[in-house]
Amino acid sequence: MQNPDWDIFRYVIAVVDSGSAVAAAERLGVNASTVLRKIAKFETDNGVRLFEKRQSGYRPTAECATIVEEARKIEQNVMAINRDLLGRDLRLEGRLAVTTTDSLLVSLLAPLIEVFTAHHPRIRVDVSVTNSRLNLPKQDADIAIRASKMPPDTLVGQRVSGLVFAVYAPAVFADGTSDDRGQVLGNSRWVGIGQALSASPVGEWMSRNVAPGQIAMTADTFVAVRDCALAGIGIAVLPCCLGDTSRGLVRLTGPISEMDTSLWVLTHSDIRGAARVKAFNEFVTRELRAKSALLEGAGV
Amino acid sequence: MQNPDWDIFRYVIAVVDSGSAVAAAERLGVNASTVLRKIAKFETDNGVRLFEKRQSGYRPTAECATIVEEARKIEQNVMAINRDLLGRDLRLEGRLAVTTTDSLLVSLLAPLIEVFTAHHPRIRVDVSVTNSRLNLPKQDADIAIRASKMPPDTLVGQRVSGLVFAVYAPAVFADGTSDDRGQVLGNSRWVGIGQALSASPVGEWMSRNVAPGQIAMTADTFVAVRDCALAGIGIAVLPCCLGDTSRGLVRLTGPISEMDTSLWVLTHSDIRGAARVKAFNEFVTRELRAKSALLEGAGV
DNA sequence: TCCGGGTTCTGCATAATTGCAGATTGAATA
DNA sequence: TATTCAATCTGCAATTATGCAGAACCCGGA
Numbered sequence: 001m002q003n004p005d006w007d008i009f010r011y012v013i014a015v016v017d018s019g020s021a022v023a024a025a026e027r028l029g030v031n032a033s034t035v036l037r038k039i040a041k042f043e044t045d046n047g048v049r050l051f052e053k054r055q056s057g058y059r060p061t062a063e064c065a066t067i068v069e070e071a072r073k074i075e076q077n078v079m080a081i082n083r084d085l086l087g088r089d090l091r092l093e094g095r096l097a098v099t100t101t102d103s104l105l106v107s108l109l110a111p112l113i114e115v116f117t118a119h120h121p122r123i124r125v126d127v128s129v130t131n132s133r134l135n136l137p138k139q140d141a142d143i144a145i146r147a148s149k150m151p152p153d154t155l156v157g158q159r160v161s162g163l164v165f166a167v168y169a170p171a172v173f174a175d176g177t178s179d180d181r182g183q184v185l186g187n188s189r190w191v192g193i194g195q196a197l198s199a200s201p202v203g204e205w206m207s208r209n210v211a212p213g214q215i216a217m218t219a220d221t222f223v224a225v226r227d228c229a230l231a232g233i234g235i236a237v238l239p240c241c242l243g244d245t246s247r248g249l250v251r252l253t254g255p256i257s258e259m260d261t262s263l264w265v266l267t268h269s270d271i272r273g274a275a276r277v278k279a280f281n282e283f284v285t286r287e288l289r290a291k292s293a294l295l296e297g298a299g300v
Numbered sequence: 301m302q303n304p305d306w307d308i309f310r311y312v313i314a315v316v317d318s319g320s321a322v323a324a325a326e327r328l329g330v331n332a333s334t335v336l337r338k339i340a341k342f343e344t345d346n347g348v349r350l351f352e353k354r355q356s357g358y359r360p361t362a363e364c365a366t367i368v369e370e371a372r373k374i375e376q377n378v379m380a381i382n383r384d385l386l387g388r389d390l391r392l393e394g395r396l397a398v399t400t401t402d403s404l405l406v407s408l409l410a411p412l413i414e415v416f417t418a419h420h421p422r423i424r425v426d427v428s429v430t431n432s433r434l435n436l437p438k439q440d441a442d443i444a445i446r447a448s449k450m451p452p453d454t455l456v457g458q459r460v461s462g463l464v465f466a467v468y469a470p471a472v473f474a475d476g477t478s479d480d481r482g483q484v485l486g487n488s489r490w491v492g493i494g495q496a497l498s499a500s501p502v503g504e505w506m507s508r509n510v511a512p513g514q515i516a517m518t519a520d521t522f523v524a525v526r527d528c529a530l531a532g533i534g535i536a537v538l539p540c541c542l543g544d545t546s547r548g549l550v551r552l553t554g555p556i557s558e559m560d561t562s563l564w565v566l567t568h569s570d571i572r573g574a575a576r577v578k579a580f581n582e583f584v585t586r587e588l589r590a591k592s593a594l595l596e597g598a599g600v
Numbered sequence: 601t602c603c604g605g606g607t608t609c610t611g612c613a614t615a616a617t618t619g620c621a622g623a624t625t626g627a628a629t630a
Numbered sequence: 631t632a633t634t635c636a637a638t639c640t641g642c643a644a645t646t647a648t649g650c651a652g653a654a655c656c657c658g659g660a
Contacts, residue, residue, distance in 0.1 A: 004307070004310070004328075004329075005307050006306045006307045006309065006310055006374065006378055007304070007305050007306045007307040009306065009378075009381075010304070010306055020606090020607070020608090021607085021608070022606085022607070022608085028304075030648080030649085031648065031649045031650075032607090032608085032609095032649095033609080033610085033648070033649070033650085034647080034648060034649080036608070036609070037609095037647085037648090038647095040570055040609095043570040043571055044570045044571065044572075044573065045573075046385050046571075047385075047389055047571040047572075047573045047574025047575070047577070048385055048388070048389075048394070048571060048574070049395070049442075049569075049570065049571055052440075053440070053607095053608065053609090054607085054608090054656090055606085055607055055608070055655060055656040055657070056606080056607070056656080056657075057606090057607065057608090058607095058608090061395070062395075063388070063394060063395070066381075066384050067381050067384065067385075070377045070378075070380050070381045070384075071377075071381070073373075073377045074306065074374050074377045074378070077370045077371075077373045077374045077377070078306055078309075078370075078374070080370050081309075081366075081367050081370045081371070084366050084367070084370075085346050085347075085348055085367075088348070088363070089346075089347055089348075094348070094363060095349070095361070095362075095363070140352075140353075270340055270343040270344045270349065271343055271344065271346075271347045271348060271349055272344075273344065273345075273347050274347025274348070275347070277347070320636085320637065320638090321637080321638070322636080322637065322638085330618075330619085331618065331619045331620075332619095332637090332638085332639095333618075333619070333620085333639080333640085334617080334618060334619080336638070336639070337617085337618090337639095353637095353638065353639090354626085354637085354638090355625060355626040355627070355636085355637055355638065356626080356627075356636085356637070357636095357637065357638090358637095358638090
């Protein structure tokens, strides 16, 4: 006796308004059989005859009238929901969850987000900083901006630029001559990278080129590594976009190709089709490409 | 961007009210996967995040609120429809389409319908008299009361009693003695049955036992045949329920077993589950069974 | 009187949905 | 700290709904 499937009322309205099941089917974008069968099922389930099935079409009975009356109210409510959804989308408002690493946020993204939110005041950007690998399940973000040689194919997106790494020293270690630099590189202690990133290109380069005894400490985010290097603990590998923009650090080497990787802007959200997602995606991609010189280490 | 499938709002409400997808699934009587997937599909299609998917359950977002608000109005409207349908059913009102033959209507059904409608004043019984065979497609009736040896299995129902036929003569032909009866039977002309019923047991008996030259005329309903017999045109085969209740006719024979058949009350309507259909069905079945003596020719 | 265009309706093959069972996760509890 | 429990997810299989093509039918007009 219960009546699930509220969708039936959409069919009832269509049949009443168009006069026949085939016309209703065309309006609804389904086959005429579907309309016939859905109406028949509703009549069987509820013990009411909504339409006289004439050869000239489906003619609503008197009992149909009260149902249609309520169904039209439902239609109004659904249209209100659709207007709300569509309008919100067109007006570019809502929440936008972005995940990235702290180094990218500090060096590049923060000013971009500032510009974006100023331009779209009704969009609120929620940044989640996670330095762990991006293959964590249950990605709760709409957009991910991450460094990777190849992103997992569960995420879709585009490569924005290269991302290179170099060795940096606190300025107090070196006066800037190349002789000094070589000496510092050989003799200094290091600020290493945490275990969570030991499998990354940077971690692997470190394990090959830096003896364990040289490592004074590790930190598990590049911003933390930089701050420790700035404090004079040692020299460190940093992404050039972070190292080159940090006052108080000098670059000791050029970009080291073994650590080269790429920067990706990725979307795997349920709502990747939303206008605000597209807007942010396009904006960030364009701006980051414009700054590819910094990302690819051409700054020095 | 459009949003078909109004049924999704039923799911949204259930999830909001019960706090998790599994609880909503239980309330809705479906599997939890169905709820998860329907919500996910809606979010993907409309670019909106309705719920935060936490381990502790689905928590509605701010954007969900306006949708739920409208969805609750929809729920009110659907409940109004359900109340209307259920109420109408319980109050036993509405239209009830009955199809039968004129002979059954005249001899038995009319007084039964009178009692039924007096007892259920809000039910309107629409009788459609069709003497053609009952295998006509597109049976537009809720209940059919018909004579048949075996009803087609597309119709469901129950056998009410036997239905027997005998030969009747207008009273002016015979004074009632058995001698007279034999003489009348052999010498009179006949009122035959129309071609539409030639394949029925009655039609076959006629073709075997009555010479074509004896047939003065035919009519295609038994009531018409009876009226012509009453007018003195000839003798005729009639169902006993009709012949025995017709003043001015005398039965010449006992029930002729070759023409025996059964009386069925059948329902194949879309709305056979409706209360008024059941009520009429039970009433008619009970009353006809009480009169089975008449139907089976015990009246003489 | 026959024919054409529209309809409803029905098998049948395919596509989509659903249920089921397991994997995974997070949090609360002993 | 381990462990139990309830929740979200995800392949796979079975069920269900859908589209397609044809049959049957009615109505109007040449």
